[in-house]
Amino acid sequence: MIDQVAPNFQDCIQSLGLAQIQRHVFICADQTVPKCCDKADSLAAWDYLKRRLKELKLDQPTSDRPTCVFRTKANCLRVCQQGPILVVYPDGVWYHSATPEVIERIIQAHLLNNQIVKEYAFLVHPLPTHGTTATD
Template sequence: MVQPKYHVFICTSCRINGQQKGYCFQQGSTSLVQAFMQEIEDRDLSGEVVLNNTGCFGICEKGPVVVVYPEGVWYKNVAQEDVGRIFDEHFEGGKPVKDLMI
């Protein structure tokens, strides 16, 4: 069993019926998932960073929302441009990105 260092959850506004509609989806969260996946691959972190898309976290006005465990860090308004910083500062540097935190 894989024991990742970080488990990342990204809201893609996925509904129980499989449809994706909602604020985070409208703000490009599916592209954000792709950006995280690419960064994991580029940095060879597939065993350390595990990624899941989720349904709504209930704080749509702060979306796209990204949650990182085990610390329980919640990031708001995450854009593709922020992904590199999250990897640099949080995953590889060990310190959450303060200005993105909720």
């Protein structure tokens, strides 16, 4: 299947650093129907996350750091309370109240130093490791 990918698709994969993703951050922002927080607050959180990952050069692999942090704006993560909601995978750490100030703490503690920000984490459910299932 991978061998069947068109060359321009491969260029896109490489330019985004998809094969080097260490963590993927999803944030509930720009909701069609805002339920967990004000839409403007969610967009401010999204803009802050994008800017800081870029400023810290976490958004692309570098010669010093061969991995990167990918980010995705989700319309709704279905936890419609205390938003914006942010989740970090594969760690499976779900955070509430992800304002720019909280996002900075998540970046510094969790993304850079592997420490969960317990004050805002409301669920820790890592993805299963390769070859295991959630019931193992």
